[in-house]
Amino acid sequence: MNERASSPVLRVTGLSKSFFGVPVLQDAALQLHAGEVHGLVGENGAGKSTLMKVLAGVHERDAGTVEIDGTPVDFHHPTQAHAAGLSTVFQEFNLLPDRTVAENVFLGREPRSGLLVDRRAMNARTGDLLEDLGVTSIRPTTTVSSLSVAQQQIVEIAKAISYDARIISMDEPTAALAGPEVELLYAIIRRLRARGTAILYVSHRLREIFDLCDTITVLKDGRVVGTEPASAMDDASLVRMMVGRPISAYFPDEEPGTEAGRELLKVEDGGNDQLDAIDLTLRAGEIVGVAGLQGSGRTELVEAVFGVHPFTRGRMELDGRPYTASSPRQAVRQRIALITEDRKSQGLSLDQSVLDNVLGVIRSVFPRRTPEARRAAPGVLSSLEVVARDLDQEVQYLSGGNQQKVVLAKWLAVDPRVVLLDEPTRGIDVGAKIAVYQLMRRLAAEGRAILMVSSELPEVLGMSGRILVMRDGRIAGELPPGSTEEQVLQLATGARTEGATP
Numbered sequence: 001m002n003e004r005a006s007s008p009v010l011r012v013t014g015l016s017k018s019f020f021g022v023p024v025l026q027d028a029a030l031q032l033h034a035g036e037v038h039g040l041v042g043e044n045g046a047g048k049s050t051l052m053k054v055l056a057g058v059h060e061r062d063a064g065t066v067e068i069d070g071t072p073v074d075f076h077h078p079t080q081a082h083a084a085g086l087s088t089v090f091q092e093f094n095l096l097p098d099r100t101v102a103e104n105v106f107l108g109r110e111p112r113s114g115l116l117v118d119r120r121a122m123n124a125r126t127g128d129l130l131e132d133l134g135v136t137s138i139r140p141t142t143t144v145s146s147l148s149v150a151q152q153q154i155v156e157i158a159k160a161i162s163y164d165a166r167i168i169s170m171d172e173p174t175a176a177l178a179g180p181e182v183e184l185l186y187a188i189i190r191r192l193r194a195r196g197t198a199i200l201y202v203s204h205r206l207r208e209i210f211d212l213c214d215t216i217t218v219l220k221d222g223r224v225v226g227t228e229p230a231s232a233m234d235d236a237s238l239v240r241m242m243v244g245r246p247i248s249a250y251f252p253d254e255e256p257g258t259e260a261g262r263e264l265l266k267v268e269d270g271g272n273d274q275l276d277a278i279d280l281t282l283r284a285g286e287i288v289g290v291a292g293l294q295g296s297g298r299t300e301l302v303e304a305v306f307g308v309h310p311f312t313r314g315r316m317e318l319d320g321r322p323y324t325a326s327s328p329r330q331a332v333r334q335r336i337a338l339i340t341e342d343r344k345s346q347g348l349s350l351d352q353s354v355l356d357n358v359l360g361v362i363r364s365v366f367p368r369r370t371p372e373a374r375r376a377a378p379g380v381l382s383s384l385e386v387v388a389r390d391l392d393q394e395v396q397y398l399s400g401g402n403q404q405k406v407v408l409a410k411w412l413a414v415d416p417r418v419v420l421l422d423e424p425t426r427g428i429d430v431g432a433k434i435a436v437y438q439l440m441r442r443l444a445a446e447g448r449a450i451l452m453v454s455s456e457l458p459e460v461l462g463m464s465g466r467i468l469v470m471r472d473g474r475i476a477g478e479l480p481p482g483s484t485e486e487q488v489l490q491l492a493t494g495a496r497t498e499g500a501t502p
């Protein structure tokens, strides 16, 4: 049956929204059909999250109509949207960290026996829900704060699904997920589509958009540029539509004259409670990729080098001298930077201005260099194409991707010798990703050493000289440039592979 022949389950017309007089959505229109996965793409700040929040009843719209099954609706709170069959997985998590998985899923609508919360029923229903999604690694009674970011994301999705929604919108649901978890989410989405759920799906990962979506809508500067069947588009045409100009090279080439120089960072036989037998050499001018499944020790590796969870065994050298990092502060003193995946808890102070965030590390570790860094800040921010009203704007009002760019700017201010990147382009749009890749090339050309952890295999393969693949807290092997995704996955999962040096 042709889905377009059916009437839409969600119809949005003429939707407009401004914040403090600045238009963020203008005359946006969108239709979702039952059993359709509809991709919503656009650059950072294009208005994707705002659109979802307006639909969900988080923000009031200024103009326009929203209809569900032909009936006009106007939600003032997400609970009203839930009741009408629309639920949302937001870009920023909304879980209560001190409560259990089940308590979060059933927050505000706990099953009761008499006046008391029926914990047994609540846990059982959460267990069924997770099982139905094919999730075996999360227990209903676990406290959310002890879950990984990826597991928390899965709990968010389980919660959204638990409302029996006919329309589910998901805002970058895979931003925190890697390999098998992304596969799990794909399976969940396909199951929902088969049941006739309509899904609005925001992602900056083009691969996912093409893998999952039937239809794609492109937003630019708050306006819908177009809606097309996914089959009628390819990477190049979609990127062109998003940024409004053709893009030549997604992964820029090495800058001329870049070569691997002296050893900047060396780890010998490093280990702690999560890592073992880590041997690693990083040379000036190198970009080394770190791949591996979630939980394989990738993040723990950069955290050990950066002194967050230091090595308790082995030796490190920095530029030929013994190096120890028992705290991040010590690492920063020696001009090592760690740009993390979790911008909210580790990267940024949301209620402070862009400028204060950019100067944050410099002020606390190299106070005397603050004036110089302050002068350089606007240049750094504009080279990263940060979209903010001005440098005094509070970071919480920037779009997700622009917040991530502020994290990058803050660490560049330190003039690092070794740059550790953990999911550096999470949540960043294509244009900004290319800007980050170019920046990485420039940092390498300047003789810095770069170690990049990433779940996005195309990024690891496209940017790295060598690739270290982690498994179970160890470096399972190293792959040369030109390796394939398959080789990385084989090493990461422990399947036998050719061409890898163990």
Ligand SMILES: Nc1ncnc2c1ncn2[C@@H]1O[C@H](COP(=O)(O)OP(=O)(O)OP(=O)(O)O)[C@@H](O)[C@H]1O
Residues within 6 Å of the ligand: 019, 020, 024, 042, 043, 044, 045, 046, 047, 048, 049, 050, 051, 091, 397, 398, 399, 400, 401, 402, 427, 429
């Ligand atoms: N509560 C708010 N107050 C003021 N401005 C806001 C608010 N929420 C969003 N904005 C602004 O609206 C614009 C659109 O933001 P939105 O978060 O919708 O973008 P997005 O397309 O989701 O981007 P990203 O890909 O980076 O997540 C941005 O310029 C942002 O700064």
Ligand SMILES: [Mg+2]
Residues within 6 Å of the ligand: 048, 049, 050, 091, 171, 399, 400, 401
């Ligand atoms: Mg967003």
